[in-house]
Amino acid sequence: MNHVPTSKTLTVNRSAMTRGLFRWLPLFALSLAMNPVRADDEASVWLDKMGKALREQNYQGIFTYMRGHQFDTVEVIHRFRDGQESERLAHLNGEPREVVRDGDEVICIHARTDQPDFDHNALRGPFTHAFNQNLATYQEFYNFNMKGTDRIAGRQAVTIDITPKNNDRYGYRLWLDEDSGLLLQSHLINRGRVLEVFQFSRVEIGEPIEDQALASSLGDDVIEHSLTSPVIAQADAVKPQWKVSWLPRGFRPVRSDAPDRISFTDGIATISVFVEKSANSNLGEVATKMGGTVVISRRLQKSSQQITVVGEVPMDTAKKIAESVEPVIY
């Protein structure tokens, strides 16, 4: 990247954010220490601050998360102590359920019910995505602009626009707390239309949080399951016989330790591609979405494999990726 005139020193900030973050938190990727700090780097400095605040601040409040058909109101309690994050997300609408995180362990707890709850494993709200630190190319694909100040949840906020240079990916508008850098509100935007909204309606930042506040309030008659264990057993993994032939510019593979999946990122958005034996899947040909996250599944031609693409990218982009997956003949 040194040939880029505006080349900046990318500092991989190991400590910034690890888990349980807002879906928009890939933006931490922007956690870049700039050298020197210039006016046009102001957005990057704020994003760095946001990453630290989300992980290393104590905060509690209530946020609304609108994502497609979902309209969740969630109470969040987040504590950072002795280098460890603990968090509890309690859904206030619908069936009682909570996501409790202690360090790396994340479990979903919901009240026992006769009704099957198909939503429960996707209800971590926006506190899911982490950022990616390998951001060598992000500035090629997004513009960053400070957009003045606003007031969210009774707090002064600075506004940052992250605009893609191409419509093959989404844009973001973020409102960060002026004091702490905590994300107070965000929009996920596709060509001027807002696909997802995250907004604190009430939040306290920097206050001490007791253990009790982090314990589940659902009592004993509950169903618990981990959200950190893999769903598809490795034994079922197919010997990789496929390749992804097309990606939007700037997307790079970032994970390769399992043969049946890989993910890509441009530093902000993430795309995952999975493969499994068709015999194990009833998906057929499906294109669906949840807010800004799209899922496409298709059978790979001339093979007995089912491929599934999941990502925070426009449907057209995901389709092109899915179409580009080809069987590999060894």
Added chain:
Amino acid sequence: MTNQIKESLSAWIDGEASEIEVHRLLRQYENDPSMKDSWVRYQQVRTVVRGESVLPPELHLELHSRISAAIAEEAGFAESVPAAGIHKQRNWIRPVGGLAAAASLALAVFIGTQLQVTDTAGQPANAIANVPGGPAVQGQLVSTNPVATQISSAAPAQQYPTTDYPAVADDNDGTELRELDPERQAQLRAYLRQHEQLSRLNSNQRTVIYEPRANQ
């Protein structure tokens, strides 16, 4: 709810809400949590209108009449506001082409025990936005069906302007996850969950498995 709110809600459900509309919805929601009911109802309308309901055919008609009644109860609604999904009808007539060939190979990634990256850096990917992607895998999800016809005759589509939402017209195929049958929902949610895990794990990986090419 005012018609303005209904319209904003309709736009949101179709992924076509502007920032102003989003602001309006949030403000309304704070003042009137009952809006959530309309949210669900509109979602049902959209599901059926778009022919994506998982109901067996014999129940479609019943649901249709119930929804029609619900729409009728919303005073002035059918006259002035596009019911959720109804202005999506352009999707039904959008030509469904074959699989579009990938415009260019920006990056060929072979996945195996070893990941081998072939980076054709000198051959940038075309701007995908300018290359309408073929409707690769719409399957049965975006299609006309009798229910759609019934609804549209109950609330004629030509009443509803579609020109307000030109920008995202080609990005709304694919149904909402909720509109699929439970079995496929469960499978897809498993993938969503794993995707979220991968995204999170990625952040912990310092090792870059590619090196930006000097000529890039």
